[in-house]
Amino acid sequence: MIKNEKFIFHIIIPFYNSKKTLSNCLNSLKNYSNYKDQLKIKFIFVDDGSTDGSEDIINNFNFGGDLILIKLKKNMGVAYARNIALKKIKHSDFIFFLDSDDEVSENLFKYFKRLFCKEGIGVAQERYFYNGEYKETSLYFKEDRIINKKDIVKYTINYLIKPNEFSMLSYCWGKIYDFNIIKNNNISFDESLSAFEDAKFNFAYLLFCKKIKFSTLVIYRYNISPPTQTLSYSLTKSISSYFGFLDSLDQTEKFLIHFFKDDKKIERKIKSKVLHSTAAFTCISLVRQCYRWRSLLDCLLSYPKILNDLFLRFNLKKSFYHYNFKKANGSLTLTFFLQHKLWFFASFLLYFKYKKDIYYRTSFFKMFLKILKGNRIN
Numbered sequence: 001m002i003k004n005e006k007f008i009f010h011i012i013i014p015f016y017n018s019k020k021t022l023s024n025c026l027n028s029l030k031n032y033s034n035y036k037d038q039l040k041i042k043f044i045f046v047d048d049g050s051t052d053g054s055e056d057i058i059n060n061f062n063f064g065g066d067l068i069l070i071k072l073k074k075n076m077g078v079a080y081a082r083n084i085a086l087k088k089i090k091h092s093d094f095i096f097f098l099d100s101d102d103e104v105s106e107n108l109f110k111y112f113k114r115l116f117c118k119e120g121i122g123v124a125q126e127r128y129f130y131n132g133e134y135k136e137t138s139l140y141f142k143e144d145r146i147i148n149k150k151d152i153v154k155y156t157i158n159y160l161i162k163p164n165e166f167s168m169l170s171y172c173w174g175k176i177y178d179f180n181i182i183k184n185n186n187i188s189f190d191e192s193l194s195a196f197e198d199a200k201f202n203f204a205y206l207l208f209c210k211k212i213k214f215s216t217l218v219i220y221r222y223n224i225s226p227p228t229q230t231l232s233y234s235l236t237k238s239i240s241s242y243f244g245f246l247d248s249l250d251q252t253e254k255f256l257i258h259f260f261k262d263d264k265k266i267e268r269k270i271k272s273k274v275l276h277s278t279a280a281f282t283c284i285s286l287v288r289q290c291y292r293w294r295s296l297l298d299c300l301l302s303y304p305k306i307l308n309d310l311f312l313r314f315n316l317k318k319s320f321y322h323y324n325f326k327k328a329n330g331s332l333t334l335t336f337f338l339q340h341k342l343w344f345f346a347s348f349l350l351y352f353k354y355k356k357d358i359y360y361r362t363s364f365f366k367m368f369l370k371i372l373k374g375n376r377i378n
Helices: 022-027 030-035 054-059 078-088 149-161 179-184 197-206 231-235 245-260 264-292 296-313 317-321 332-339 343-361 363-373
Strands: 007-015 039-047 067-071 094-097 120-125 128-130 133-135 145-148 175-178 211-218 220-224
Touching: 007 078, 022 054, 030 039, 039 054, 039 078, 054 067, 067 078, 094 179, 145 149, 149 197, 149 211, 149 245, 149 264, 175 179, 197 245, 245 264, 264 296, 264 317, 264 332, 264 343, 296 343, 317 332, 332 343
Parallel strands: 007 039, 007 094, 039 067, 120 211, 128 220
Antiparallel strands: 094 175, 120 175, 128 133, 145 211
C-alpha cells in the first residue's frame, strides 16, 4: 500500500419512511469531514418511495458535493435500492451499507486502515441494541485477526448447524466490501427476496473473496425494534415471502461445494447440513411469524393450513429428516409436531411461545415475576 494512498469510500443508505430514525443515522456520520485527508468519502442515499418527508431531513445536513440522492417513484425494497446505488458508482475502492434506522461509530473513519481488506472483506465487532438497550453478544472471534478461506469455510459450516449463533455472514451491515470484487463479478442483491437477501449477497461475494479481516473495533450500532413495533410490517406480506432463506442457503451450498471442488463425499455432507439448516430456519421463521396472530382463535383457524401449504410448496419434509434440534438449539416439541404434520398442535405451541415473549416484556409481568421470586421491588 502506498503510504499516503487516498481511498474512495462509498456509503450506501437506502431509506423508506424513516423520518423517526434518519436524524440519528445522519448525526453519526457528521464527523466524516475530519478524515478527508485519508479518505474520499461519498454518500449515496436512495429514497425508496418515501411519503413521510424523510428527504427533508437529508437536505438539512451539509454533505456538500459528497452526497448523491436517488429518488424512486415507488417503494421497491431494500435489495432494489442497494442495487441502484451500486450501479450509480463508476469508480470506488470500498463499499459500506448503512440502514437508515442504525448508526455508525466514528471508529469507521478514524481506524479505516485497520478495517479495510483488499481482495477480501473487513468485518467489525457486532453491537446490538434492543429497544435502546445494549445486548451482549457471543463472538466467535475474540481478537483482531485475518480469517483465511479455510477458516471462512469452517465458520460457514458452523453457521449451517447453528444459524442463530454463527450469524456474522448473514447480514451486510458492519462490513467493508472491496468494490472491485462486486463490480468485476457482477454481484448484486436478489430483488425477488423479502428476507435473507444479505446472506445470499455475502456468499456470492465470498466465492471471490480471499480473506476476512476481523476487528474487535465497534463501528456499527444495529438497532432492533421489539416485535410488537414491527407487527404491521409482518402483516403486509405473506408468510411464504419470508422463506428467502432457501435461496440464500442454495448460494451458501454453492460456496462450500466450490471450495471442496469434486469431493462427492464432502458434497453429500454439505447437502445434509444445508437440509438441517433449512429446517432450523423454518422453525425460526415460523416463530417470528406468530406475531401476526391477534388471538388464539385467529391463529388456529389460519395457521394449520398455512403450515401444510408451506411444507408442500417448499418440500420441507425432507429437511426435517436431517434436522438435529439439539445442535440448532431448537425445540423438541415443535420439531415433533412439524415432522408428524400435527399442524394444529404446532400452531397452538407457536402461538403461546409468542404470547409468553410478549407478556414477559411488559413491566407489569416482570414486576409480578419479581414478587413471586421474593425480590424487592424498587
